[in-house]
Amino acid sequence: MGAILKLVAQRLALGLLILFAVSVFITFVVELLPGDTCQALMGQSATPDTLHACRQEMGLDRPAALRYYDWITGMLTGDMGRSLANKTPIAELLGERAANTFFLAGLAAAVTVPLAIILGMLAALFRNRGFDRGVNVVTLTFISFPEFFVAYLLIYLFAVKAGWFPGISNVSASDLGLWERIYRTILPALTLTLVVTAHMMRMTRAAIVNVLASPYIETAELKGLGRWRIIARHALPNALSPIVNVVAINLAWLIVGVVVVETVFVYPGLGQLLVESMSKRDMPVVQAGSMIFAAVYVLLNLVADILSIVTNPRLMHPR
Amino acid sequence: MQRFIRTLAGAPLTAKLGLAIIALYLFTAVFAPLLAPYGERAIVGAQYLGPGPDHWLGTDNLGRDMLSRVIFGARNTVFIALIATMLAFLIGVVMGFTAAVSRGLVDQILSRVVDGIMSIPILIFGLLLLTVFGTSIPVLITVIAVLESTRVYRLARAVGMNIVVMDYVEAAYLRGEGTWWIMRHEILPNALSPLIAEFGLRFCFVFLFISALSFLGLGIQPPTADWGSMVRANASLISFGDPTPLIPAAAIAVLTVAVNFVVDWFLYNVSGLQE
Numbered sequence: 001m002g003a004i005l006k007l008v009a010q011r012l013a014l015g016l017l018i019l020f021a022v023s024v025f026i027t028f029v030v031e032l033l034p035g036d037t038c039q040a041l042m043g044q045s046a047t048p049d050t051l052h053a054c055r056q057e058m059g060l061d062r063p064a065a066l067r068y069y070d071w072i073t074g075m076l077t078g079d080m081g082r083s084l085a086n087k088t089p090i091a092e093l094l095g096e097r098a099a100n101t102f103f104l105a106g107l108a109a110a111v112t113v114p115l116a117i118i119l120g121m122l123a124a125l126f127r128n129r130g131f132d133r134g135v136n137v138v139t140l141t142f143i144s145f146p147e148f149f150v151a152y153l154l155i156y157l158f159a160v161k162a163g164w165f166p167g168i169s170n171v172s173a174s175d176l177g178l179w180e181r182i183y184r185t186i187l188p189a190l191t192l193t194l195v196v197t198a199h200m201m202r203m204t205r206a207a208i209v210n211v212l213a214s215p216y217i218e219t220a221e222l223k224g225l226g227r228w229r230i231i232a233r234h235a236l237p238n239a240l241s242p243i244v245n246v247v248a249i250n251l252a253w254l255i256v257g258v259v260v261v262e263t264v265f266v267y268p269g270l271g272q273l274l275v276e277s278m279s280k281r282d283m284p285v286v287q288a289g290s291m292i293f294a295a296v297y298v299l300l301n302l303v304a305d306i307l308s309i310v311t312n313p314r315l316m317h318p319r
Numbered sequence: 320m321q322r323f324i325r326t327l328a329g330a331p332l333t334a335k336l337g338l339a340i341i342a343l344y345l346f347t348a349v350f351a352p353l354l355a356p357y358g359e360r361a362i363v364g365a366q367y368l369g370p371g372p373d374h375w376l377g378t379d380n381l382g383r384d385m386l387s388r389v390i391f392g393a394r395n396t397v398f399i400a401l402i403a404t405m406l407a408f409l410i411g412v413v414m415g416f417t418a419a420v421s422r423g424l425v426d427q428i429l430s431r432v433v434d435g436i437m438s439i440p441i442l443i444f445g446l447l448l449l450t451v452f453g454t455s456i457p458v459l460i461t462v463i464a465v466l467e468s469t470r471v472y473r474l475a476r477a478v479g480m481n482i483v484v485m486d487y488v489e490a491a492y493l494r495g496e497g498t499w500w501i502m503r504h505e506i507l508p509n510a511l512s513p514l515i516a517e518f519g520l521r522f523c524f525v526f527l528f529i530s531a532l533s534f535l536g537l538g539i540q541p542p543t544a545d546w547g548s549m550v551r552a553n554a555s556l557i558s559f560g561d562p563t564p565l566i567p568a569a570a571i572a573v574l575t576v577a578v579n580f581v582v583d584w585f586l587y588n589v590s591g592l593q594e
Binding site for chain 1: 333434435438439440441442443446447448450451452523527530531534535536537547550554557558559560562564565568569571572575576578579580583
């Protein structure tokens with residue numbers, strides 16, 4: 001157990017270090033912009049006096065390291081400053097949208113994970129037969145599609161032509177029932193599902209094929225064990241760690257994939273807010289939004305690492 | 320050459336289809352000005368005209384000919400993606416081989432920096448950098464090339480590490496060859512087939528990445544004809560039941576599918592594995 005704890009602790013420390021590096025990067029890349037927040041706020045009406053007063057008020061005259069400290073403690077305690085565009089507190093702006101984004105990603109993940117694992121296992125078991133070849137071509141095709149192509153295709157087919165689902169996912173109303181909410185989220189969730197399932201399924205297949213090619217599987221076959229016994233007792237425990245890893249990595253990927261999908265469906269989530277703030281150059285919101293996306297991504301990758309250590313039977317039973 | 324033709328004849332249908340499509344795209348890109356009925360930026364009619372004899376695919380949100388812009392898009396979008404991929408490979412392969420050859424501290428530093436860049440989602444990273452540095456085409460190409468070069472670095476380093484320990488590299492060292500010569504004449508030729516396959520895959524990623532950035536409004540900027548931004552500019556047509564904006568999106572999809580099919584076949588051939 002000691003070895004595993006040590007490995008996990010190492011990964012945790014590394015993850016925290018990366019989060020720190022990311023936060024430093026996100027704060028300081030904005031310093032490269034010509035002008036500062038105050039100039040952006042006042043625009044043409046800036047005079048040296050008002051600029052000076054504004055900088056003092058916002059603390060921009062203080063050294064960069066101190067400002068970074070203020071920003072990161074603010075991020076951690078939920079006080080993220082105010083948006084330049086409409087002066088709303090960023091935490092308020094992000095809170096509801098983050099909930100929407102996690103709802104969308106969660107809905108897509110709930111379908112994607114079981115579907116991808118089952119398809120991936122079947123493709124690996126029946127590899128090089130018709131089913132596997134067919135699945136290979138279909139998933140390769142979906143991997144190659146830009147998300148917005150899949151999204152608009154679904155809108156065209158199911159919203160415009162068939163009229164089954166709304167093409168714009170308006171879930172801002174607060175009194176929305178769960179089913180109504182799911183109904184309005186179906187098309188964006190389906191887009192994400194199609195794209196991410198293809199990735200996840202291919203990686204699952206590769207992981208299982210890899211395990212099935214190991215010498216101990218051949219030994220089990222030569223011993224005359226039954227097909228299902230080999231899979232359940234010999235292959236699965238060893239395949240678990242790579243599969244868990246694949247799932248977590250793809251969930252991280254899914255979280256970032258929402259940016260394009262949300263923009264297409266005008267879904268009021270974090271990704272859409274981020275893109276909108278970027279085009280308005282509302283840097284405090286951009287910083288906070290990028291930090292949230294990067295943090296979720298880093299954390300999910302960290303979880304992938306740790307789970308693949310913990311579920312690895314070779315590490316569980318050290319010699 | 321004969322062997323090449325025989326290999327080609329034995330290729331599966333998907334790979335042949337892929338090669339044909341890639342050839343068609345390159346042809347369109349090179350001869351775009353001759354093929355397009357109107358200019359790339361010329362306003363030739365009313366906005367959002369439907370398809371007709373004058374404009375086969377109708378006109379866009381500013382009254383430019385849709386077909387002409389799709390044709391010119393082959394030139395702009397594909398070539399920008401190609402240049403960015405090549406730059407990414409130049410950076411990634413040189414860095415990766417350098418790490419493999421020198422090992423020790425250089426390898427440690429390069430690898431940790433790459434780990435750091437790779438731990439941030441590439442789309443968010445790209446969007447942030449483009450917001451800060453602006454969206455001119457040189458900036459776009461540089462940002463994408465640097466971000467994607469981290470993936471190339473990983474592969475080049477791993478492949479390079481396996482080659483560096485070979486006897487013929489040792490022999491070259493004993494002959495007194497320099498590091499650069501060894502990278503160029505001993506490691507590169509032996510690392511070529513995984514790198515070529517990776518080039519195809521990387522091109523797909525870069526192409527989709529640029530398209531996504533353009534679609535989000537931070538990539539290739541109008542009035543340059545580009546498939547991603549064309550979808551964005553004309554997307555509202557879809558809700559009126561006009562599928563025209565799907566055409567530039569499909570143009571992106573078809574090319575990536577084609578490249579992926581060819582790479583898939585290439586990998587299958589090179590690895591010699593039956594899986």
